[in-house]
Amino acid sequence: MNILFITFKDLGNSLRKPLMLAFMLLLPLLQAGLPYLAFHGLSGGLEVQTTRVVVVNLDQAVAAYPDFLAGNLLSGMLADEELDSMLDVTMLESESAARQMIDADGAGVAVIIPAGLTASLFEQAGHAEVVIYHDPTLTLGPGIVSDVVTNFLDGFAGSLIAADVTSSQLETLGRRVSETTRQDAMLRYGDWAQAVGESLSQGIHPAIRYGGQVAVREADSVMRAIIGPMMAGMLVFGSVLFGIQWGAVFPVFFNGLGLALSAAGFGILLVSFMRTTRQAFLIMGGTVILTGMAGGTMTTTFANLPAAFRTLNLFTPQGWVLRGLTTSLQGGTLAETTLPALIAAAMGLVFLLAGWFNLNRRYS
């Protein structure tokens, strides 16, 4: 009964103070809400930022086809209205000026179309390399530009390959390779590539179908805070504010319970080391942030995390709870989601015992 009285006293103390409520609700919501807005947009959907692109088209026509310039097609595609919202394209005359602009943070990406791009399509051994030179702080913009340019060039590259393979087969058979045959191969390949391109532009790959369910992951960042008894409330907040589908009821309940137990145990352990209020922040804040980070709560959106880091996650209660809730979000089974919850709860129990032992030692 005494335990209950202490519990009620603590809860009453906490809930009476607006500041405590701010700690328990406002800060976790800020921590969850800001990354959500960062990756889901302030107006209901992620709006990709416009990348400043400079295009230097040095391509030159060949004598046989004075009106055809592949470089013009590429620069026209990059400057096309369809890509207007993503790419802000400026044409420049000089490669060095474009490189200087990127170096000085005057633009994000430079596309340098070489002088021999068109020539490489008509010369039997011609080579050309379109250079994408980008600011080192950018990732998404250069990726988009690289995709557009690669898709464009693959059409030409495929045509050239069709012509080259045809030529080498004819040569193997000791037959003459005529320019007409090469062009025929290129044109026929071009027709096929155009059809595939149209399908891809509609988001359909002719040879790929998507298997299984596409998992819901948008709420990963919401799981960042260890917020103890307020967890259930936060789960509800998450559902209401961010429209999160947390998954089936029992996995979420067990993981919420595991989270609350591990947070309570962890909290008692940390409190057992404190001597002043000031230390409360240093120890509590510092350790929770550090273990949260080691548990992977701040890196949920990063791709290609090393395996060692994923193993490190599992040495912290946050790592186990994160795993359980993520599995639940992605529709994992009860068994898959309950094991992490159990481990987190067991860790909480160990922390609780250690904290109790430490407090006993200090105050006995």
Add this chain to the structure above:
Amino acid sequence: MRILYIAIKDLSQILRQKKTALFLLVMPLLFTWLMGVVFGQNSNADLRLPVGLVDRDGGVMSTYLSTLLDDSRSIRPLEVKDTGEEDLQERIRSQEFAAILIVPEGFSQRALSGETPQLILLVDVNTPAGQIAERAVSLSVTRLLSAVQAGRISLDLVGEPADEPHLLAAVEGVVAHWLSPRVRVAVQTAGVTGKTASRSGVAQSSAGMMVFFVTIGMITPGYILLSERRSRTLKRMLSTTLGRSEIIAGHVLAMFLLSFIQLLLLTLFGQLVLDVKYWQEPAALLVMLSALGIWSASFGLLIGVLARDENQVILFSLGATLVFGLLGGTFFSLDIVDRTFAQIGRLTPSAWAIAGLQNIVLRGLGLEAVLLPGGILMAFSLSSFGLAVWRFKSEMG
């Protein structure tokens, strides 16, 4: 001189506590190292995203597909045992693979007979890794289809039958060409000319962590000022010949020195352990560290003046840390986030601080390139300082 005494008093008060050292130094170093591990990894390691390849076909076309996937700049194929779709999905959930591509039985035969065979792609397209993997797989599969198409075209033009042996020989030739196409894209990252360019991920995270810890460190000066006010030490100091401006200057100097030393140590750690080239432009770096230190001190002063108790110091400091940290791009680069979010984020002092540091460690720029971010940080500092002084004066009469 009296300003110095106050500063020394503050510093000795802070440094007397062993746990402060943990908070001011050990934790930032640990975090920076941890983020370095996450982002940097071994520079010689294959950093491409792992994509599982389940080969139920075992034919020659799936081998070619693997070859084309391996040629990708962003993904690396890894052969995976077929343990059923459920289990494979789980391996994507656990982030072991960015995607898994299943090559169904009879794939090679169907591809060579002129049909469009269907591959099964398991991917979580809501993740950045999934999106990158999906694009790369799509490109490689298109190239494989094109190999069959180009092979057929060439056989037709040469007048050879498009039977399996002939077609396979032609496809082999086309795949070899795809590994080194005559027209291609070369991606070059700008950066330091004639100097070692810092590895982008480590450099970005190291700069972000520095700004984060300077922001979170504002709590310490906030506490000192608050405790002086509450213990009436401040009133007693004001009853001496010490002027208000001297008291404030002394506190700000202590806060600045604390942040500055913390930043110096973090840059040295970054330079020596993480290979982030902070010190390639010493003058530019010192400008940025000074501006960042002054901003942290001014904002810490403002918190110390505004807060009425310890809880408020923590709340204001943590709130500011979260808002400045998350909006300013200390944890994730602002270039990958929503447009409006990024526009707002770029207005924060933390974003300017990161931009200035990136100019040094990533773009390899010098003093000129940090004058604007440094100047803007100083403007933020002046505003915070002005507000703090105004509040201090009105409170102390």
